[in-house]
Amino acid sequence: MNKNFYSVAKKDTKLNEQQLLDELLKKYKDGTLKPSDRYAIPPQPMPQQDSVKRRSNVNEVALGYTETQARLEALRCLQCKNAPCVAGCPVRIKIKDFIAPIVEGDFQKALDIIRENSLLPAVCGRVCPQEVQCQLPCTVGKKFKDVDKAVSIGRLERFVADWGKKQHEHTIPTVAAQTGKKVAVIGSGPGGIVVATDVRRAGHDVTVFEAFHKSGGVMVYGIPEFRLPKAIVQEEIDQLKAMGVNIICNFVVGRTKTIKQIMEEDGFDAAYIGVGAGLPMFMNIEGEHLVGVYSANEYLTRANLMRAYDFGKGADTPIAMSKKVAVIGGGNVAMDSARTAVRLGAEKVYLVYRRSEKEMPARVEEVHHAKEEGIEFHLLRNPKRILGNSEGVVTAIECLKYELGEPDASGRRRPVPIQGSEFTIDVDTVVVAIGNGANPLIGQTTPGLELNKWGNIIVDENCKTALDGVYAGGDIVLGAATVILAMGQGRTAAAAINEYLKTK
Amino acid sequence: MADIAVPLVASAAKPGQFVIVCLKGTYSERIPLTIAGSDAEKGSIRLIWQAVGKSTAELGHLKVGDEVENILGPLGKPTHIEKFGTVVCVGGGIGNAPLLPIAAAMKKAGNKVISILGARTKELLILEDEFKAFSDEIIIVTDDGSYGKKALVTEPLKEICQRPDKPNLTVAIGPAIMMKFCCATTKPFDVPTVVSLNTIMIDGTGMCGGCRVEVGGQTKFVCVDGPEFDGHKVNFDLMMKRMQAYKKQEAQALEEYKKHRCKIGL
Numbered sequence: 006m007n008k009n010f011y012s013v014a015k016k017d018t019k020l021n022e023q024q025l026l027d028e029l030l031k032k033y034k035d036g037t038l039k040p041s042d043r044y045a046i047p048p049q050p051m052p053q054q055d056s057v058k059r060r061s062n063v064n065e066v067a068l069g070y071t072e073t074q075a076r077l078e079a080l081r082c083l084q085c086k087n088a089p090c091v092a093g094c095p096v097r098i099k100i101k102d103f104i105a106p107i108v109e110g111d112f113q114k115a116l117d118i119i120r121e122n123s124l125l126p127a128v129c130g131r132v133c134p135q136e137v138q139c140q141l142p143c144t145v146g147k148k149f150k151d152v153d154k155a156v157s158i159g160r161l162e163r164f165v166a167d168w169g170k171k172q173h174e175h176t177i178p179t180v181a182a183q184t185g186k187k188v189a190v191i192g193s194g195p196g197g198i199v200v201a202t203d204v205r206r207a208g209h210d211v212t213v214f215e216a217f218h219k220s221g222g223v224m225v226y227g228i229p230e231f232r233l234p235k236a237i238v239q240e241e242i243d244q245l246k247a248m249g250v251n252i253i254c255n256f257v258v259g260r261t262k263t264i265k266q267i268m269e270e271d272g273f274d275a276a277y278i279g280v281g282a283g284l285p286m287f288m289n290i291e292g293e294h295l296v297g298v299y300s301a302n303e304y305l306t307r308a309n310l311m312r313a314y315d316f317g318k319g320a321d322t323p324i325a326m327s328k329k330v331a332v333i334g335g336g337n338v339a340m341d342s343a344r345t346a347v348r349l350g351a352e353k354v355y356l357v358y359r360r361s362e363k364e365m366p367a368r369v370e371e372v373h374h375a376k377e378e379g380i381e382f383h384l385l386r387n388p389k390r391i392l393g394n395s396e397g398v399v400t401a402i403e404c405l406k407y408e409l410g411e412p413d414a415s416g417r418r419r420p421v422p423i424q425g426s427e428f429t430i431d432v433d434t435v436v437v438a439i440g441n442g443a444n445p446l447i448g449q450t451t452p453g454l455e456l457n458k459w460g461n462i463i464v465d466e467n468c469k470t471a472l473d474g475v476y477a478g479g480d481i482v483l484g485a486a487t488v489i490l491a492m493g494q495g496r497t498a499a500a501a502i503n504e505y506l507k508t509k
Numbered sequence: 510m511a512d513i514a515v516p517l518v519a520s521a522a523k524p525g526q527f528v529i530v531c532l533k534g535t536y537s538e539r540i541p542l543t544i545a546g547s548d549a550e551k552g553s554i555r556l557i558w559q560a561v562g563k564s565t566a567e568l569g570h571l572k573v574g575d576e577v578e579n580i581l582g583p584l585g586k587p588t589h590i591e592k593f594g595t596v597v598c599v600g601g602g603i604g605n606a607p608l609l610p611i612a613a614a615m616k617k618a619g620n621k622v623i624s625i626l627g628a629r630t631k632e633l634l635i636l637e638d639e640f641k642a643f644s645d646e647i648i649i650v651t652d653d654g655s656y657g658k659k660a661l662v663t664e665p666l667k668e669i670c671q672r673p674d675k676p677n678l679t680v681a682i683g684p685a686i687m688m689k690f691c692c693a694t695t696k697p698f699d700v701p702t703v704v705s706l707n708t709i710m711i712d713g714t715g716m717c718g719g720c721r722v723e724v725g726g727q728t729k730f731v732c733v734d735g736p737e738f739d740g741h742k743v744n745f746d747l748m749m750k751r752m753q754a755y756k757k758q759e760a761q762a763l764e765e766y767k768k769h770r771c772k773i774g775l
Contacts, residue, residue: 216714218531218539218579226716255581257714260526261517283716287728294723294747296754303717311711312536316758317765321538321564322711323758397750444715446733 022073029080033108040083044145048154049078051370056377060347063230063314066374067131072110075164079107081145082156089142090158095493098122100139100158107161112168119165124199125492127170127237130163132228132337133489134368153369170240177247181208186506189214189267189276191258191447194222195488196279196479198241199495200502201250204277207503211250212273216257216280219310223281224488226310227302229341231348232371259450264475274509275474275502278462279495282441282480288333292391293437297325297399301334301342301438308345327434329353331402333388334438335365336485340372342436343380354380355430359387359407359420385409385420389427391435401429440485447481459484468498469505476502510545510606511571516552518582524610525588525705525737528554529713530568531579538564541710543607543682543736544583554582557606557635563762584713585736588703592619594677597669597700598644599625599662599691601683605636607705608682615680616643623676624648625665627683631656662687663694670698678703681740685752689745696741704740706731708752722748 029046032038052068059066070078082104090100099118106114119126133139139158140146146155186209190197193215205211219225221238246252258264258280267273285300287293304324307313311322330346332339335358346354356375358365361384365372376382385407392401406426409418443460455463455471461484462477464470470477478494480486518528527543546555560566571577588611596615600608605626616622624644628634629652641647648665649657658665662683669676679702681691688704695702710720713732720731723744729735 216581217712218581219535226712255579256517257581257584260582260584260714261521283714284730284733285716285718287718287721289728293728294721294744294751296751300718303711303719306711306717311539315536317762320536321762322536323755323762325754326758396753397747444733446714 019073022071022077026073026077026080029077030108033080038080043081043083044148046077046081048081049074049157049160051157051160053374056374059231060378061350063348065234066231067370069167070160070164075107075161076110078157078161079104083144085144089144090139090156093139093142094122095138095489096122096496098139098162103165104156104158104161107165112165113172115165116169119162123162123492124202125195125241125488126162126166128195128224128233128241129489129492130159130161130166131233131237132368132487133159134337134487135159136369138489170237177244178202178206180205180248183210184208184506186210186275186509187212187271187273188502188506189258189264189271189273190279191264191276192216192222192279192281192479193220193242193252194279194281194479194491195224196491196495196498197222197277198245199492200277200279200476200478200499201245202248203496203499204502205245205248205250207506209274209503209506213245213250213252214256214258215252215254217310218254220252220254222279226306227338227341229305229309229345231344232341257446259446263450264447264472265451268474274506275476277495277498277502278447278470278475278477278481279479279491280444280447280481282485283444284442285437286440286442287437288388288439290388290390292393292399294397295391295393295399295435296397297327297393297433298391298435298437299325301332301338301436302441304342304436305338305345308349314349324349325434327351329355329432330434330436331355331357331388331430331432332436332438333357334440335360335367336438336440337367337371339436339438340367340375342438343375344371344378346434346436347378347380351434353432355383355432356380357383357386357388357402357404357430359385360417361385361409364417383430387420387422388435392429399433399435401431402435403427403429441480443481443484451475466497467501468494469501474505510555510557511568512548512551512553512555513577513580514551514553515580515582518580519547519552519554520549522547522549522554522583523587524590524614525607526583526585527607527707527713527736528556528580528582528584529710530556530577531581532564532567533578537578539579539581539711539713540564540568541584541707541713541732543705543707544610545606546610555606557603559603562759563766566763566766581713584732586734588614588680588737590614590618595621595623595674597623597625597666597676597679598640599627599666599679599681599683599687600636600640601627601662601681601687602629602633603635604681604683604687604705605634605640608680609636609639611680611682612640613643616645621645623669625650625662625669626657627651627662627687628656629653661690663690666691666694670695670700676700679740680705685745685749688740688743689749692740692743692745702740703737704743705736706738706743706748707736708748709754722751
């Protein structure tokens with residue numbers, strides 16, 4: 006009976022949506038659509054996989070807007086003259102310009118406009134923290150004094166990108182005539198993909214070097230399938246190959262060959278370093294060496310890249326068969342780890358974060374999904390030590406309660422431990438997701454490269470390093486950042502490389 | 510044992526470094542193996558391993574001419590080679606393989622090389638002739654006395670440390686427990702002891718941190734800070750516990766694999 010009820014309700018919603026859209030479109034065409042009409046359109050919710058069902062599969066959670074929903078959401082956009090949203094986008098996508106054709110159903114035009122600035126809309130539409138970027142300054146959100154009610158720019162971007170994929174629209178970017186110049190791209194993550202595309206477009210010979218046996222960087226080893234399907238990343242890689250980009254896996258620059266060797270012996274004219282951060286931080290507390298304590302990098306790599314959830318069924322990499330898991334941290338990686346633990350069969354998953362929910366760096370949608378999936382949040386709590394048994398296996402974490410003090414260097418209120426507030430949580434697995442330091446390999450093996458005190462590569466406004474012809478971007482420059490920031494730097498670096506090669 | 514053609518790795522490889530082998534397909538296990546020798550001219554490296562789990566068993570069933578899909582390397586810091594004086598090279602079981610290029614390089618650098626090679630039993634002793642070719646002195650021990658002296662490697666090691674001209678360096682490579690006791694043996698004599706660790710790891714480039722060990726009270730990553738460390742500072746007990754992390758799953762996978770091979774009549 007319930008099932009019937011829901012299907013009827015669904016049908017009604019669909020009918021209502023369509024009716025609403027038709028009415029609004031009529032006004033839109035007449036030129037009588039007023040801002041008050043736009044404000045009255047309900048923010049379109051993202052259709053998603055049922056929160057109980059999805060606990061036992063790795064399929065994508067957010068399912069994407071329907072065409073009607075996308076057009077309704079697009080109608081919410083006021084087309085502000087000053088377009089504050091554009092300034093909020095790290096790559097300055099012409100947001101209002103791509104939203105306007107969505108209203109009219111011209112999705113191809115919308116896609117073309119996005120592509121002028123962003124090469125990976127299907128990825129960014131899914132993983133960008135829109136609520137602190139383009140959607141934060143949105144006038145609609147401001148009107149309601151609620152960023153959650155801003156125009157869902159990210160969902161629209163994703164809709165357009167997915168629409169493009171459904172049209173089997175595999176327009177391979179045009180490649181200029183061969184210049185005979187060679188460019189090395191180190192790392193095949195989002196930054197590397199963007200650099201490779203832009204530099205290849207200019208007619209240069211491009212080789213991407215990847216240390217893992219599979220390309221895609223953090224998008225394949227880190228971000229889980231349920232948030233970013235691997236097939237989407239693979240399409241981007243396939244597109245690079247179709248453009249004539251050479252991809253070499255199992256090549257670790259700094260060990261297999263150094264940058265100097267690549268440039269001097271193999272005749273590369275320029276190089277882009279986009280190797281990511283990739284050196285997990287630990288808390289340096291007692292018990293971190295116990296069996297069952299993972300860095301989030303390890304946990305996610307086992308689960309995603311090596312597909313440990315299929316251990317014994319085609320995949321050979323094991324992962325802990327956990328019942329009770331504590332994930333430490335409050336970022337996207339922490340949410341990814343906690344939600345992965347759920348899908349690996351954990352009965353209880355705790356998220357332990359030393360600040361409050363407001364300070365969490367994770368995307369709001371991920372926090373929301375994590376809660377829906379039954380993850381228990383322990384906020385203003387932080388582990389003091391990890392306890393184990395005689396076999397060296399984790400049995401519990403001892404935590405301290407915290408309160409928020411004065412703002413620290415990050416502008417967030419500093420968490421201060423409350424003395425004597427210790428309590429323990431029984432767990433068999435602990436995943437530490439508190440960020441990454443800079444991987445020292447390239448720095449150690451590339452004389453002349455300038456690094457800051459954290460080991461990040463120092464670059465100028467064109468992403469050029471201290472070495473001529475060598476550029477860098479993404480996490481290895483910025484510290485832990487995002488896919489979109491890596492992409493933005495990739496575009497800057499690619500433009501600079503193309504300019505530099507004109508003079509060579 | 511296998512010689513594998515990977516010219517890029519072969520020309521860069523130095524004693525003490527390792528590779529990560531991922532046999533086939535995207536979802537095979539990534540196995541770290543220390544390089545037992547490399548030939549830059551031929552463009553090949555030599556790997557020697559013991560079939561302990563499914564992946565190493567599978568590797569052992571390769572035939573000449575078969576392909577390994579992925580080999581990443583060389584990884585880790587190379588051994589610090591210089592003229593120390595007298596260097597004792599202690600190898601246990603499969604540890605003799607990675608020890609060989611190190612011992613040879615030590616000899617080439619002008620050191621007096623004393624090799625102690627140990628194995629459980631005669632059949633498991635490997636590379637004796639190769640070590641003989643350059644060692645100034647060679648001592649063979651087996652657990653069961655089936656060959657050489659019936660002893661553990663620590664026994665001759667202690668005797669050598671007691672000599673009036675005590676060695677300047679010991680390099681010990683083998684099972685964790687053997688390295689632990691080698692270090693315990695040399696410590697009272699203040700003989701610096703280098704060990705090569707082979708912990709569980711995935712990427713081999715510093716990204717996962719699964720290989721971490723405690724050295725001198727600090728967390729170190731075997732893949733980028735090692736694989737060689739000052740053995741007197743390594744917390745072996747902790748390391749050995751961590752190495753047991755997937756014992757159950759590994760045993761289960763090996764069992765399944767054996768059954769499967771029986772069924773398909775291999």
